[in-house]
Amino acid sequence: MQALGFEVLWKGKNFARLMGGLWVALRISLIAVGISLVAGVLMGALMTRKNPVVKALTRLYLETVRIMPQMVLLFLAFFGTTRWFGWNLSGETASVIVFALWGTAEMGDLVRGALESIPRHQYESAAALGLDGKQSFLYVILPQTLRRLLPQVINLVTRMIKTTSLVLMIGVVEMLKVAQQIIEANRMKVPNAAFGVYLTVLVLYFLACWPVSLLAKALEKRWS
Template sequence: MPDLGLEVLWKGRNFVRLLGGLWTALRISLLAVSISIPLGMLLGMLMTRNNLVLVVLTRFYLEFIRVMPQMVLLFLVFFGTTRWFGWNLDGELSSVIVFSLWGTAEMGDLVRGALISIPAQQTESAAALGMTRPQILRHIVLPQTLRRLIPLSINLITRMIKTTSLVLMIGVVEMLKVSQQIIEANRMSSPNAAFGVYLTVFLLYFLACWPISLLSKTLEKRWS
Protein backbone atom coordinates (compact mmCIF):
# COMPACT_ATOMS: atom_id res chain seq x y z
CA MET A 1 0.00 0.00 0.00
CA PRO A 2 1.69 3.22 -1.09
CA ASP A 3 1.54 6.26 1.10
CA LEU A 4 -1.47 8.27 -0.05
CA GLY A 5 -0.86 11.24 2.19
CA LEU A 6 -4.14 10.89 4.07
CA GLU A 7 -2.56 10.93 7.53
CA VAL A 8 -1.79 14.65 7.15
CA LEU A 9 -5.48 15.39 7.51
CA TRP A 10 -5.52 14.10 11.08
CA LYS A 11 -2.49 16.07 12.20
CA GLY A 12 -3.36 18.95 14.49
CA ARG A 13 -6.37 20.91 13.34
CA ASN A 14 -5.85 20.32 9.62
CA PHE A 15 -9.23 18.78 8.91
CA VAL A 16 -11.05 21.46 10.86
CA ARG A 17 -9.14 24.09 8.89
CA LEU A 18 -10.23 22.46 5.63
CA LEU A 19 -13.84 22.54 6.76
CA GLY A 20 -13.32 26.18 7.69
CA GLY A 21 -12.23 26.79 4.12
CA LEU A 22 -15.33 25.06 2.82
CA TRP A 23 -17.41 27.26 5.10
CA THR A 24 -15.83 30.37 3.56
CA ALA A 25 -16.88 29.14 0.10
CA LEU A 26 -20.38 28.29 1.33
CA ARG A 27 -20.71 31.63 3.10
CA ILE A 28 -19.82 33.55 -0.06
CA SER A 29 -22.26 31.56 -2.18
CA LEU A 30 -25.14 31.70 0.33
CA LEU A 31 -24.70 35.45 0.71
CA ALA A 32 -24.61 35.90 -3.06
CA VAL A 33 -27.65 33.66 -3.57
CA SER A 34 -29.70 35.52 -1.00
CA ILE A 35 -28.85 38.80 -2.72
CA SER A 36 -29.44 37.52 -6.24
CA ILE A 37 -32.80 35.78 -5.73
CA PRO A 38 -34.81 38.94 -4.93
CA LEU A 39 -32.84 41.04 -7.43
CA GLY A 40 -33.23 38.33 -10.08
CA MET A 41 -36.99 38.24 -9.54
CA LEU A 42 -37.10 41.98 -10.05
CA LEU A 43 -34.96 41.70 -13.18
CA GLY A 44 -37.11 38.90 -14.57
CA MET A 45 -40.29 40.92 -14.08
CA LEU A 46 -38.67 43.97 -15.69
CA MET A 47 -37.68 41.86 -18.67
CA THR A 48 -41.23 40.81 -19.40
CA ARG A 49 -42.37 44.46 -19.59
CA ASN A 50 -42.95 45.90 -23.05
CA ASN A 51 -40.57 48.81 -22.58
CA LEU A 52 -37.93 49.01 -25.31
CA VAL A 53 -35.30 50.85 -23.25
CA LEU A 54 -35.76 48.45 -20.37
CA VAL A 55 -35.59 45.43 -22.65
CA VAL A 56 -32.38 46.61 -24.33
CA LEU A 57 -30.69 47.51 -21.03
CA THR A 58 -31.60 44.28 -19.21
CA ARG A 59 -30.78 42.20 -22.28
CA PHE A 60 -27.33 43.79 -22.53
CA TYR A 61 -26.64 43.22 -18.84
CA LEU A 62 -27.81 39.62 -19.04
CA GLU A 63 -25.89 38.73 -22.18
CA PHE A 64 -22.65 40.35 -21.04
CA ILE A 65 -22.68 38.70 -17.63
CA ARG A 66 -23.64 35.31 -18.99
CA VAL A 67 -21.18 35.22 -21.85
CA MET A 68 -18.17 36.25 -19.74
CA PRO A 69 -16.42 33.57 -17.72
CA GLN A 70 -16.88 34.24 -14.00
CA MET A 71 -13.10 34.45 -13.68
CA VAL A 72 -13.05 37.44 -16.03
CA LEU A 73 -15.78 39.11 -13.98
CA LEU A 74 -13.76 38.50 -10.82
CA PHE A 75 -10.71 40.08 -12.45
CA LEU A 76 -12.73 43.05 -13.68
CA VAL A 77 -14.05 43.78 -10.20
CA PHE A 78 -10.97 42.85 -8.16
CA PHE A 79 -8.26 44.38 -10.38
CA GLY A 80 -10.28 46.66 -12.65
CA THR A 81 -12.75 48.63 -10.54
CA THR A 82 -10.25 49.11 -7.74
CA ARG A 83 -7.95 50.77 -10.25
CA TRP A 84 -10.58 52.79 -12.07
CA PHE A 85 -12.60 54.02 -9.12
CA GLY A 86 -9.84 54.03 -6.55
CA TRP A 87 -11.73 52.10 -3.91
CA ASN A 88 -10.55 49.22 -1.81
CA LEU A 89 -12.10 45.79 -2.12
CA ASP A 90 -10.85 42.65 -0.45
CA GLY A 91 -11.15 39.35 -2.27
CA GLU A 92 -14.18 38.14 -0.36
CA LEU A 93 -16.20 41.30 -0.94
CA SER A 94 -15.29 41.31 -4.65
CA SER A 95 -16.42 37.72 -4.99
CA VAL A 96 -19.73 38.42 -3.26
CA ILE A 97 -20.27 41.34 -5.66
CA VAL A 98 -19.39 39.25 -8.72
CA PHE A 99 -21.47 36.25 -7.73
CA SER A 100 -24.42 38.49 -6.90
CA LEU A 101 -24.19 40.15 -10.33
CA TRP A 102 -23.91 36.78 -12.00
CA GLY A 103 -26.64 35.16 -9.89
CA THR A 104 -28.99 38.08 -10.56
CA ALA A 105 -28.53 37.59 -14.31
CA GLU A 106 -29.10 33.83 -14.11
CA MET A 107 -32.04 34.16 -11.78
CA GLY A 108 -33.54 36.94 -13.91
CA ASP A 109 -33.44 34.69 -16.94
CA LEU A 110 -35.06 31.84 -15.01
CA VAL A 111 -37.84 34.10 -13.74
CA ARG A 112 -38.43 35.50 -17.22
CA GLY A 113 -38.60 31.98 -18.65
CA ALA A 114 -41.03 30.85 -15.95
CA LEU A 115 -43.24 33.91 -16.43
CA ILE A 116 -43.55 33.64 -20.21
CA SER A 117 -44.08 29.88 -20.01
CA ILE A 118 -47.56 30.44 -18.56
CA PRO A 119 -49.89 30.60 -21.57
CA ALA A 120 -51.99 33.74 -21.97
CA GLN A 121 -55.22 31.70 -21.97
CA GLN A 122 -54.69 31.00 -18.29
CA THR A 123 -54.83 34.62 -17.20
CA GLU A 124 -57.52 35.40 -19.76
CA SER A 125 -59.72 32.53 -18.60
CA ALA A 126 -59.23 33.59 -15.01
CA ALA A 127 -60.24 37.13 -15.91
CA ALA A 128 -63.26 35.79 -17.80
CA LEU A 129 -64.28 33.94 -14.63
CA GLY A 130 -64.33 37.30 -12.89
CA MET A 131 -61.14 37.07 -10.88
CA THR A 132 -59.38 40.32 -10.02
CA ARG A 133 -55.73 40.94 -10.94
CA PRO A 134 -54.37 40.19 -7.44
CA GLN A 135 -56.47 37.03 -7.37
CA ILE A 136 -55.13 35.92 -10.73
CA LEU A 137 -51.59 36.54 -9.54
CA ARG A 138 -52.15 34.78 -6.24
CA HIS A 139 -54.08 31.72 -7.47
CA ILE A 140 -53.03 31.24 -11.10
CA VAL A 141 -49.66 32.77 -11.96
CA LEU A 142 -47.61 32.48 -8.75
CA PRO A 143 -48.26 28.80 -7.95
CA GLN A 144 -47.22 27.74 -11.44
CA THR A 145 -44.21 30.06 -11.60
CA LEU A 146 -42.93 29.01 -8.20
CA ARG A 147 -43.20 25.33 -8.97
CA ARG A 148 -41.09 25.84 -12.04
CA LEU A 149 -38.73 28.23 -10.30
CA ILE A 150 -37.89 26.58 -6.99
CA PRO A 151 -36.00 23.55 -8.37
CA LEU A 152 -34.07 25.79 -10.76
CA SER A 153 -33.10 28.24 -8.03
CA ILE A 154 -31.92 25.39 -5.82
CA ASN A 155 -29.83 24.24 -8.75
CA LEU A 156 -28.39 27.75 -8.96
CA ILE A 157 -27.08 27.34 -5.40
CA THR A 158 -24.99 24.31 -6.40
CA ARG A 159 -23.64 26.16 -9.41
CA MET A 160 -22.78 29.04 -7.11
CA ILE A 161 -20.93 26.76 -4.67
CA LYS A 162 -18.97 25.16 -7.50
CA THR A 163 -18.02 28.56 -8.88
CA THR A 164 -16.74 29.79 -5.52
CA SER A 165 -13.70 27.55 -6.01
CA LEU A 166 -12.47 30.29 -8.36
CA VAL A 167 -12.02 32.85 -5.57
CA LEU A 168 -8.68 31.19 -4.83
CA MET A 169 -7.38 33.11 -7.85
CA ILE A 170 -8.03 36.50 -6.24
CA GLY A 171 -6.49 35.56 -2.95
CA VAL A 172 -9.42 34.48 -0.80
CA VAL A 173 -8.40 31.82 1.69
CA GLU A 174 -10.93 29.09 0.98
CA MET A 175 -10.67 25.31 0.98
CA LEU A 176 -8.24 25.00 -1.91
CA LYS A 177 -5.92 27.65 -0.45
CA VAL A 178 -6.02 25.96 2.96
CA SER A 179 -5.15 22.64 1.35
CA GLN A 180 -2.21 24.25 -0.45
CA GLN A 181 -1.00 25.57 2.90
CA ILE A 182 -1.38 22.16 4.53
CA ILE A 183 0.50 20.45 1.70
CA GLU A 184 3.31 23.02 1.79
CA ALA A 185 3.68 22.81 5.56
CA ASN A 186 3.99 19.01 5.46
CA ARG A 187 6.19 18.78 2.37
CA MET A 188 9.01 17.02 4.26
CA SER A 189 7.06 14.72 6.57
CA SER A 190 4.53 13.50 4.01
CA PRO A 191 5.53 14.19 0.43
CA ASN A 192 2.41 12.53 -0.97
CA ALA A 193 0.01 14.80 0.87
CA ALA A 194 -1.16 16.40 -2.40
CA PHE A 195 -3.02 13.24 -3.39
CA GLY A 196 -4.89 12.69 -0.16
CA VAL A 197 -5.65 16.33 0.55
CA TYR A 198 -6.89 17.19 -2.95
CA LEU A 199 -8.95 13.99 -3.02
CA THR A 200 -10.54 15.07 0.26
CA VAL A 201 -11.27 18.53 -1.14
CA PHE A 202 -12.83 16.89 -4.19
CA LEU A 203 -15.06 14.70 -2.02
CA LEU A 204 -16.01 17.58 0.28
CA TYR A 205 -17.15 19.67 -2.68
CA PHE A 206 -19.13 16.70 -3.93
CA LEU A 207 -20.74 16.18 -0.51
CA ALA A 208 -21.65 19.87 -0.37
CA CYS A 209 -23.26 19.97 -3.81
CA TRP A 210 -24.74 16.52 -4.33
CA PRO A 211 -27.56 16.64 -1.72
CA ILE A 212 -28.64 20.05 -3.01
CA SER A 213 -28.78 18.93 -6.62
CA LEU A 214 -30.63 15.72 -5.61
CA LEU A 215 -33.21 17.89 -3.84
CA SER A 216 -33.58 20.07 -6.91
CA LYS A 217 -34.00 17.01 -9.14
CA THR A 218 -36.61 15.46 -6.84
CA LEU A 219 -38.64 18.65 -6.65
CA GLU A 220 -38.43 19.10 -10.40
CA LYS A 221 -39.73 15.59 -11.00
CA ARG A 222 -42.50 15.88 -8.44
CA TRP A 223 -43.80 19.22 -9.70
CA SER A 224 -43.49 18.76 -13.42
Protein backbone atom coordinates in the same frame (compact mmCIF):
# COMPACT_ATOMS: atom_id res chain seq x y z
CA MET B 1 -3.07 5.18 4.29
CA GLN B 2 0.48 6.50 4.76
CA ALA B 3 1.23 6.37 1.06
CA LEU B 4 -1.87 8.25 0.01
CA GLY B 5 -1.33 11.16 2.36
CA PHE B 6 -4.69 11.19 4.12
CA GLU B 7 -3.13 11.20 7.58
CA VAL B 8 -2.16 14.89 7.47
CA LEU B 9 -5.85 15.66 7.75
CA TRP B 10 -5.90 14.30 11.30
CA LYS B 11 -2.85 16.20 12.43
CA GLY B 12 -3.57 19.15 14.70
CA LYS B 13 -6.45 21.29 13.52
CA ASN B 14 -5.97 20.55 9.84
CA PHE B 15 -9.42 19.12 9.20
CA ALA B 16 -11.09 21.90 11.15
CA ARG B 17 -9.13 24.43 9.09
CA LEU B 18 -10.26 22.74 5.90
CA MET B 19 -13.87 22.91 7.02
CA GLY B 20 -13.30 26.56 7.89
CA GLY B 21 -12.15 27.08 4.31
CA LEU B 22 -15.28 25.34 3.02
CA TRP B 23 -17.35 27.68 5.16
CA VAL B 24 -15.66 30.72 3.62
CA ALA B 25 -16.62 29.44 0.16
CA LEU B 26 -20.16 28.60 1.25
CA ARG B 27 -20.54 31.97 2.98
CA ILE B 28 -19.64 33.79 -0.20
CA SER B 29 -22.11 31.74 -2.21
CA LEU B 30 -24.88 32.07 0.39
CA ILE B 31 -24.64 35.86 0.51
CA ALA B 32 -24.47 36.04 -3.28
CA VAL B 33 -27.42 33.65 -3.62
CA GLY B 34 -29.44 35.72 -1.17
CA ILE B 35 -28.83 38.93 -3.09
CA SER B 36 -29.42 37.21 -6.45
CA LEU B 37 -32.76 35.77 -5.40
CA VAL B 38 -34.22 39.12 -4.42
CA ALA B 39 -32.61 41.17 -7.18
CA GLY B 40 -33.27 38.43 -9.73
CA VAL B 41 -37.02 38.49 -9.16
CA LEU B 42 -37.05 42.26 -9.77
CA MET B 43 -34.81 41.75 -12.78
CA GLY B 44 -37.08 39.07 -14.19
CA ALA B 45 -40.15 41.26 -13.73
CA LEU B 46 -38.30 44.08 -15.52
CA MET B 47 -37.39 41.78 -18.38
CA THR B 48 -41.01 40.95 -19.13
CA ARG B 49 -41.78 44.66 -19.61
CA LYS B 50 -42.84 45.69 -23.10
CA ASN B 51 -40.76 48.90 -22.99
CA PRO B 52 -38.04 48.49 -25.66
CA VAL B 53 -35.44 50.52 -23.75
CA VAL B 54 -35.87 48.45 -20.60
CA LYS B 55 -35.83 45.31 -22.71
CA ALA B 56 -32.61 46.25 -24.49
CA LEU B 57 -30.82 47.32 -21.29
CA THR B 58 -31.71 44.20 -19.32
CA ARG B 59 -30.82 42.03 -22.30
CA LEU B 60 -27.44 43.76 -22.63
CA TYR B 61 -26.73 43.24 -18.94
CA LEU B 62 -27.67 39.58 -19.11
CA GLU B 63 -25.66 38.79 -22.22
CA THR B 64 -22.58 40.71 -21.03
CA VAL B 65 -22.44 38.94 -17.69
CA ARG B 66 -23.23 35.62 -19.33
CA ILE B 67 -20.68 35.55 -22.08
CA MET B 68 -17.67 36.37 -19.89
CA PRO B 69 -16.05 33.62 -17.86
CA GLN B 70 -16.62 34.27 -14.16
CA MET B 71 -12.87 34.37 -13.71
CA VAL B 72 -12.66 37.36 -16.04
CA LEU B 73 -15.40 39.09 -14.08
CA LEU B 74 -13.51 38.41 -10.85
CA PHE B 75 -10.35 39.90 -12.35
CA LEU B 76 -12.23 42.96 -13.55
CA ALA B 77 -13.70 43.52 -10.09
CA PHE B 78 -10.61 42.72 -8.10
CA PHE B 79 -7.78 44.14 -10.21
CA GLY B 80 -9.74 46.50 -12.44
CA THR B 81 -12.05 48.46 -10.20
CA THR B 82 -9.47 48.88 -7.44
CA ARG B 83 -7.22 50.46 -10.04
CA TRP B 84 -9.86 52.57 -11.76
CA PHE B 85 -11.83 53.77 -8.75
CA GLY B 86 -8.99 53.71 -6.26
CA TRP B 87 -10.94 51.87 -3.61
CA ASN B 88 -9.73 49.01 -1.54
CA LEU B 89 -11.70 45.88 -2.23
CA SER B 90 -11.02 42.65 -0.37
CA GLY B 91 -11.04 39.47 -2.42
CA GLU B 92 -14.09 38.28 -0.57
CA THR B 93 -16.09 41.46 -1.22
CA ALA B 94 -15.11 41.42 -4.88
CA SER B 95 -16.28 37.80 -5.10
CA VAL B 96 -19.62 38.55 -3.50
CA ILE B 97 -20.17 41.47 -5.89
CA VAL B 98 -19.29 39.43 -8.96
CA PHE B 99 -21.33 36.38 -8.00
CA ALA B 100 -24.30 38.53 -7.04
CA LEU B 101 -24.17 40.37 -10.38
CA TRP B 102 -23.89 37.10 -12.25
CA GLY B 103 -26.52 35.35 -10.12
CA THR B 104 -28.96 38.24 -10.57
CA ALA B 105 -28.64 38.00 -14.34
CA GLU B 106 -29.17 34.23 -14.39
CA MET B 107 -31.97 34.38 -11.84
CA GLY B 108 -33.63 37.19 -13.78
CA ASP B 109 -33.61 35.09 -16.92
CA LEU B 110 -35.12 32.12 -15.06
CA VAL B 111 -37.88 34.31 -13.60
CA ARG B 112 -38.57 35.80 -17.03
CA GLY B 113 -38.77 32.34 -18.58
CA ALA B 114 -41.13 31.11 -15.87
CA LEU B 115 -43.40 34.14 -16.14
CA GLU B 116 -43.58 33.93 -19.91
CA SER B 117 -44.22 30.22 -19.87
CA ILE B 118 -47.63 30.61 -18.24
CA PRO B 119 -50.02 30.42 -21.18
CA ARG B 120 -52.39 33.29 -21.85
CA HIS B 121 -55.49 31.20 -21.36
CA GLN B 122 -54.49 30.65 -17.74
CA TYR B 123 -54.95 34.39 -17.15
CA GLU B 124 -58.16 34.30 -19.16
CA SER B 125 -59.66 31.33 -17.39
CA ALA B 126 -58.80 32.91 -14.03
CA ALA B 127 -60.59 36.05 -15.16
CA ALA B 128 -63.50 33.96 -16.42
CA LEU B 129 -63.85 32.48 -12.94
CA GLY B 130 -64.31 36.00 -11.62
CA LEU B 131 -60.90 36.43 -9.96
CA ASP B 132 -59.53 39.95 -10.05
CA GLY B 133 -55.97 40.74 -11.17
CA LYS B 134 -54.39 40.37 -7.75
CA GLN B 135 -56.25 37.17 -6.93
CA SER B 136 -55.45 35.51 -10.21
CA PHE B 137 -51.77 36.36 -9.77
CA LEU B 138 -51.69 35.01 -6.21
CA TYR B 139 -53.72 31.84 -6.68
CA VAL B 140 -53.22 30.91 -10.31
CA ILE B 141 -50.07 32.40 -11.79
CA LEU B 142 -47.71 32.47 -8.82
CA PRO B 143 -48.02 28.80 -7.77
CA GLN B 144 -47.41 27.63 -11.35
CA THR B 145 -44.47 29.97 -11.76
CA LEU B 146 -42.91 28.78 -8.52
CA ARG B 147 -43.22 25.13 -9.49
CA ARG B 148 -41.41 25.78 -12.71
CA LEU B 149 -38.86 28.04 -11.13
CA LEU B 150 -37.80 26.29 -7.96
CA PRO B 151 -35.88 23.33 -9.45
CA GLN B 152 -34.04 25.66 -11.81
CA VAL B 153 -33.18 28.06 -8.99
CA ILE B 154 -31.79 25.21 -6.91
CA ASN B 155 -29.67 24.18 -9.88
CA LEU B 156 -28.38 27.72 -10.10
CA VAL B 157 -27.43 27.51 -6.42
CA THR B 158 -25.23 24.43 -7.02
CA ARG B 159 -23.60 26.23 -9.92
CA MET B 160 -22.87 29.19 -7.66
CA ILE B 161 -21.40 26.98 -4.94
CA LYS B 162 -19.11 25.31 -7.47
CA THR B 163 -18.04 28.63 -8.92
CA THR B 164 -16.85 29.92 -5.55
CA SER B 165 -13.84 27.63 -5.94
CA LEU B 166 -12.51 30.31 -8.30
CA VAL B 167 -12.00 32.89 -5.56
CA LEU B 168 -8.71 31.18 -4.76
CA MET B 169 -7.37 32.86 -7.87
CA ILE B 170 -7.86 36.34 -6.41
CA GLY B 171 -6.28 35.43 -3.11
CA VAL B 172 -9.25 34.57 -0.90
CA VAL B 173 -8.29 32.00 1.70
CA GLU B 174 -10.94 29.33 1.20
CA MET B 175 -10.80 25.55 1.26
CA LEU B 176 -8.46 25.09 -1.67
CA LYS B 177 -6.03 27.68 -0.30
CA VAL B 178 -6.08 25.99 3.10
CA ALA B 179 -5.43 22.68 1.36
CA GLN B 180 -2.40 24.17 -0.37
CA GLN B 181 -1.10 25.48 2.95
CA ILE B 182 -1.51 22.12 4.65
CA ILE B 183 0.28 20.31 1.83
CA GLU B 184 3.06 22.90 1.81
CA ALA B 185 3.61 22.64 5.58
CA ASN B 186 3.95 18.85 5.38
CA ARG B 187 6.02 18.70 2.22
CA MET B 188 8.89 16.86 3.94
CA LYS B 189 7.09 14.52 6.31
CA VAL B 190 4.11 13.57 4.14
CA PRO B 191 5.21 13.88 0.53
CA ASN B 192 2.00 12.34 -0.78
CA ALA B 193 -0.30 14.75 1.03
CA ALA B 194 -1.37 16.35 -2.28
CA PHE B 195 -3.26 13.20 -3.25
CA GLY B 196 -5.19 12.73 -0.02
CA VAL B 197 -5.89 16.38 0.65
CA TYR B 198 -7.05 17.33 -2.85
CA LEU B 199 -9.19 14.21 -3.05
CA THR B 200 -10.77 15.21 0.27
CA VAL B 201 -11.45 18.72 -1.06
CA LEU B 202 -13.06 17.19 -4.15
CA VAL B 203 -15.27 14.98 -2.01
CA LEU B 204 -16.22 17.86 0.29
CA TYR B 205 -17.30 19.99 -2.66
CA PHE B 206 -19.26 17.02 -3.97
CA LEU B 207 -20.98 16.60 -0.61
CA ALA B 208 -21.88 20.28 -0.60
CA CYS B 209 -23.39 20.25 -4.10
CA TRP B 210 -24.82 16.78 -4.58
CA PRO B 211 -27.66 16.88 -2.04
CA VAL B 212 -28.75 20.21 -3.51
CA SER B 213 -28.87 18.83 -7.05
CA LEU B 214 -30.73 15.75 -5.83
CA LEU B 215 -33.32 18.06 -4.30
CA ALA B 216 -33.67 19.93 -7.59
CA LYS B 217 -34.09 16.67 -9.49
CA ALA B 218 -36.68 15.37 -7.04
CA LEU B 219 -38.73 18.58 -7.22
CA GLU B 220 -38.51 18.58 -10.99
CA LYS B 221 -39.80 15.02 -11.16
CA ARG B 222 -42.62 15.68 -8.70
CA TRP B 223 -43.84 18.85 -10.34
CA SER B 224 -43.43 18.09 -14.01
